[in-house]
Amino acid sequence: MKLFSNEPVKDAEEDSVSVIMSDDHARRIEILDDFEQAGISWLWATDVAGNLVYLSEKAAASLNKSIDELLALPLTSLFENDPDNPDEKSDRPLKFHLSKRSKINDLIVRRVPHTLGQEDHPTWWLISGHPKFDDLGNFQGYRGNAKDVTLEYQRKLRESRMAEFDSLTGLANRHRMDNRLNSLLAAFKVANRSCAIMMLDLDRFKQVNDTMGHPAGDELLKQVAKRLRSIIGDTGEIGRLGGDEFQVILPDLSDRGKLGEIAEKIVKIISQPYPIDDKSATIGTSIGIAIAPYDGVTKEELARSSDLALYAAKNSGRGQFRFFSSFLKNEEEERRLLVDDLRDALVNDQVELHYQPVVRTDDHMIVGFEALMRWTHPERGEVSPTVFIPMAEELNLINQLGEWALRRACHDALQWPKSVRVAVNVSAVQFANSGFPEIVMNALATSGLDPERLELELTESVFLGDSDTIDTAFRTIKELGVRLALDDFGTGYSSLSYLRSAPFDKIKVDKSFVDSCTQNDKNSAKIIAAIISLSDALEMETTVEGVEAFDQFRLVCSKGARYIQGWIYSKAMRLEEIEEKLGSGELSIEPDGPDLYRPDRRTVFRRIGAIHDDHRYDVVMRDLSKTGAMFEGLMGVPIGTKMVLDLGAGQLVVSTVTRSDESTVGVEFEMPLVSDGAGGLCTRHRASPYELSAAGMPSAALPAGNSSTTPDMSGLSGKARFMQVSGGGH
Structure with a gap:
């Protein structure tokens, strides 16, 4: 009976269970090894301190490290949350989960950049894990799994970037800027914080596309984006909304002094020439500024306000900024009406020429007059040339308007002494017209004016057009004997190259230098002296514009100015006033004005x-x-x-x-x-x-x-x- 006692039977059962358990353990190990080797997922584990105590060999290989190099390292020293992660579910960082000992579900982490070797590339892992506790509730570390999602994640980043960023410039697109502004305004409204936006529109960009081609236009937009980044830095976000329209969001900024300084800097830097395919392109920009909560508390209100301010800046002559104010609301409709009125004005002779004298400082003798367009509207009164000249360019009326001014100026100048010249402003659009030299010839032939008495004033923007057309125009006009003057000299950034390549007879110093020349903290006086010296060296004349007060007059004369055009001698006059003055033999004007220039009064x-x-x-x-x-x-x-x-x-x-x-x-x-x-x-x-x-x-x-x-x-x-x-x- 002992053969059938319970003891021998029990030993047999234990041996059988032990064998079965051993087989299950081996099978489990085999399955896990296959699982890891197949790369379906990797396993990892940490100790209480968060240091790795286990990691699949395949995982180590993906990091280009050996198991020995990785074990005992803190998991957080290898991986971090990706700041560019488009997945909103992964908003809590890895360190947070580990410190709270909470469960980790499908968290995307990026390999810490400083752990990358020279041959390594950025790596992203999708990790999950759970905290392990013993029977007494003591924390033992983490057990988890992970897999490499680098390819999928990079694709998601590209798709996210395409959805939120402009592919040409790399700036935020309209969608991202709208979302950014909406979220900022929602958060700032609770705290009564401010937020400013700037709307930018490039001036003369279409001209670059038309004359240099769309690839050149694309390259210019890239350079504009780069310049904007250098100005704004980390203080705001920049977006390209489409075409040549940009937007800047500036959180927590309501100081209009600082905003004005930023806007002025943008205008100045954007207007510098752009090197494109061995050529040079020059554009400008206009800026409209709106500030929450003063000019709107929603995205739509702020966008409307900044658009109106931008519209006003462009209509005021471009190349400037404008803050929104409530009286701008009807300006868009006003401009539409003004456009129709300008067409009528050309037909009904409402536009006329006034003439401002250019005076020799030695003896105060008049040596010439500059023809300036004036439009007296029957209801609105005087309309500024800075408003209607750009309007005429947009409406393709500038050639018609410019030809009329040239013919009228030549005809009027015949009534003056032969020693007195007439200067006529020529826009870049006119000069780029291949038929412009013929228009000049016809104006001279019809009037009978001596070509030496006609002076054409150009700005650096004329060099933006087709170089062959420009060179031909310069050559033909000089062969006629007509004089050329470079206007607004010193406000551009490549004037010296223009002087070298174009046959100018005169340089005109811009009024902006004269306005600040008597201020001790400005370099304007030195710049004026340098321009006059340069002009003398090149055997050119120099006219200093905008002199209004005697302190300015004395300073520019001390720097060598021989010709002055400004209110200290006279404002622009009607033809009848000039004929009366010159008819009586008065060819001189005594300077008359305030002792000191007060620009801010x-x-x-x-x-x-x-x-x-x-x-x-x-x-x-x-x-x-x-x-x-x-x-x-x-x-x-x-x-x-x-x-x-x-x-x-x-x-x-x-x-x-x-x-x-x-x-x-x-x-x-x-x-x-x-x-x-x-x-x-x-x-x-x-x-x-x-x-x-x-x-x-x-x-x-x-x-x-x-x-x-x-x-x-x-x-x-x-x-x-x-x-x-x-x-x-x-």
Whole structure:
């Protein structure tokens, strides 16, 4: 019976189970080995400290490392979350999961760049893992699996980039910029933070495409993008919205002084020549600026505001920036009407020529006149040439307008003494016309004017056209005996090469240098002296433009200026005035003007608010500068009184009374104003509509449409301390 006792039977069962378990373990190991070798997925494990204690050999091979090199290294020293990851599910970093000992599900990580060898390439892994705990709940480390997803991930990155970035320039596209702006505005609205956007449009880009070809246009756009990156850096995001239209988003920036400086820098750098296929292309840019929450609180509102500001900048002469303001809203419709009126003006002789004298400084004798176009609209009055000349170029009317001006100037100059020349401005579009030399010949032949008395003023933009056509035009015009002048000299960046290649007789120093030549912190005086010396060395004449005051006059004369064109001698005159003056034998003009040039003083007539204590007065501003203002409408205001001027649209200026004469009050600003990009002035900062409403500011001070609350008027209805008179108006 012992043969059938329980003991021997039990030993047999244990041996059988042991064999089965051994077979299962071996089979499991074999399956795992096959699984790892097949590359379906790799296995990894860490200890309590997060250091690798196991890694599949295939995984190590994909990293170009041996198992011995990798074991005991922290997992986080090898991999990190990819900052360019388009997968929104992977927003929590690897370190976060490991520190929280949470489960990891399909997390895409990138190999840490500094672990890459010279022959290695970036690698991305998809990893999963779970924390392991013992029976007592003690953390033992991680167990997980991973696989190489580099090819799939790079494809996803490319697709994501194609969806969000412009393939030509590498800048963000419209889709990405819209999403970026929407998310910023949503976040910033909660915190009452500001955000500025700039809309840029390239001037004369179409001309590059038409004259140099689309490949040249593409290359130019790439160079523009590179220049924008160098200016904006990390302070904002740049996008190409399509064609030659760009946008810049600048978070947390509402200082219009700084925004103006950035815009001016962009205009200056974008206007530098572009080397393309051994040629040089010159363009410009116009910029419209809008700021949230003052000019809009949604993407659509800001885009509309910046578009209107850009439109105004282009219509004001291009190559400048413009801040949005509420009065721009109807400018688009106004321009449409103006376009129709310009066509009628050419038919109805509403455009005429006025002539500004060029005077020799030695004896104040008139040596010539520059013909300047003037358009007096029957309803709108004077329309600036900076508005209608670009308009004529866009409408293909510039050749017709330019030919008329050339014929009229030649005819008018016949009435003057033979020693007096006439200068006519020629646009780049006109000069690029292959028939332009013949137009010049016909104007001279019809009028009978001596070619030596005709001077054609050109800017560097003429060199943008077809070089063969330009060279032929230069050669033919010089053979006629007509003089050539390079206008706005010094504002471009390759003027010396133009002087070497084109037969100019005269250089004209741009007014922008004269405006700042008496300021100690500017180099304009040195530049003027250098231009005059260069002109002398090349045996050319030099005319200095824009001299208005005696301090400027004395300075430019001391630098060698022999010819001056500016208000200190005369503004542009009608033909009748010139004929009367010259007919009486008066060929000289004595200089007359202010002693000192004051560029920032502006005569205005504008209703504003003057706030003192808790009362707001309505007054009329008569004079405005960067540092102060003069207004009328209050009596009995002591000198030294602190006041806040409400210039509208959230523009509040803290000021101190420095003059009080009956109802006239002069104030000095605590913080200077800055340029608004349109020849006017504005405050650096604005009080937001939320702040104004909370402070009980009258509705006139609130930006239109951007404040949802009705301000409490009681906050500024206290007792008046000063007498308001009719000069300020009720």
